[in-house]
Each structure stands twice: as structure tokens, then as C-alpha cells.
Amino acid sequence: MNETVLCVVGNVATRPVYRELPSGPSARFRLAVTARYWDREKSLWTDGHTNFFTVWANRQLAVNVAASVEVGQPLVVQGRLKVRTEAREGQQAWASADIDAVTIGHDLTRGTAAFRRAAKPETPPRPAARPEPQWETPPTEPEADAPDQQDAPAVLVT
Template identity: 90%
Template structure:
């Protein structure tokens, strides 16, 4: 409940590392965030201190980061701040600032991007309680049979007449299940 949520703008400092874990996909990369300020004495913008954050992305966000993010690109990252400290034997204690990302996007004030919606993950098929239908074609009714082709031609001719009348129709042509939609 008492989390520190922040939004940072910076440049990608390291190549994203993508991993498939038991809990789902995960990706991480380092983000360099440099403060800029107006130096009145020099009369120009000056770079201040640079902070480095390790950005963690999970699930679908991790997949999209791996496909979209490259070193040097300007990003906007929003997420929860987590500061870790660790002391190892014989070494000086160190601290790490991590961001558990909720959303990541390219900074469009510094360039352009082409958005592509990602494909939805495949859902697992549900077990079917009904028996499987008989999929084999009965003997004498092969898909290339002349009677099936003649029936398909008759259906298509009827559909063309409907198009001439200003109607739109969807036609299912016999055994082959070939669909054609004609719109005027």
C-alpha cells in the first residue's frame, strides 16, 4: 500500500536481458537518468548527476521490451521504486535502485515510434465433453468431385444475383467450406 511510485525519463544503458522463468517471462535493463539544468553563468543547458536504475519488466511487458527496446533509446518508465542494499564479505556495502515497471514507452519528444499491437497469447484449449465429429469424407464424395463443384458454382451464381440487387451475402460453398463475401 505504501509504495513509492515514480516516473523517470532516461536512456537505455544496457541491452535488455530476457529470460523465461517458472513464473513467466522477465526482462531487465539499466536506464540512465541524467538531470539537466540551465546554467545562468554559461548561458546554456548543462548535464547534472546521472542516476542508474535497473528496470524490471514481467509477463507481456517483458516480451514487448525484448522486442522493442535497444541501447541508447530514450524511454519513459513508470513503476514502483525498490532500493536494495547488500554487503558482501570483504567488500564495501552497495545500494541498488530498481524499478518494478508497470509501463514503459519511447519518449516521443526525442523521436518517433511505430506502434504495433502485440498478438494475444494463445489460450489453452478447453476439454471437449462431446465426442469428436467424423471428419473423413464419405466414399464417393471426394473434394474434387464434379457434383460438389457444380453445387458451388450454382451457389456463387445465386450470390452474384444478390449482389446485382444491392445485397451483401456470405456464401459457403459445399464440402470445401470456401467462404466468399461480396459487398457492393
């Protein structure tokens, strides 16, 4: 399957929205990505066009986004690009560029961050261990009336 994987650097434009869904935690926010270029005539950096992406995070990444990301922060987002188009009756058709995030981090070229490991989710308790079965064969006592069976193979009947 061919997917468009991209890495974008931008600023958080909207407050992350966190939801608990039947499939697990989910979070989304908008990211503004502005191209910058060097203007030789003015001898300074100039802002170009700004693209807005809806970033979707799932499972533990969603939980960490809700705890760590705020409006205005610079982020680096890597994930799969999904372009959606939709037309509703009586409305103009629209398109949305979404990123299904694989990883999200703060852009440390523009600030500092204090990393904290996320608490591992609680694992359900394991069932009590069953005792190990007795695998050894009990020794047999020779019967008085039986012939000598030292050379005969042993057969265990349970």
C-alpha cells in the same frame, strides 16, 4: 501499503536481458537518468548528476521490452521504486535502485516510434460443449383405472 511510485525519463544504458522463469517471462536493463538545468551564466542547458536504475519488467511487458528496447533509446518508465542494499564478505557494501516497471514507452519528444500490437498468447482449446439436458417434463397419460387427476398437483418421480 505505502509504495514509492515514480516516473523517470532516461536512456537505455545496457542491452535488455530476457529470461523465461517458472513464474513467467522477466527482463531487466539499466536506465541512465540525467538531470538537466538551465545555466543562466552560460545561457545554455547543462547536464547535472546521472542516476542509474535497474528496470525490471515481468510477463507480457518483459516480452515486449525484449522485442522493442535497444541501448541508447530514450524511454519513459513508470513503476515502483525498490532500494536494495547488500554487503558481501570481503567486499564493500553497495546499494541498488531498482524500478519494478508497470509501463515502459519510448520518449516521443526525442524521436518517432512505430507501434505494433503484441500478439495475444494462445488460449487453450475449450472442452467440447456438453449437450443441454432435457428440462421439459414429458406429458403423462391418464391410466384407465385411476381416478380423474386433473385438479391434483403433478408429481414427477424419476
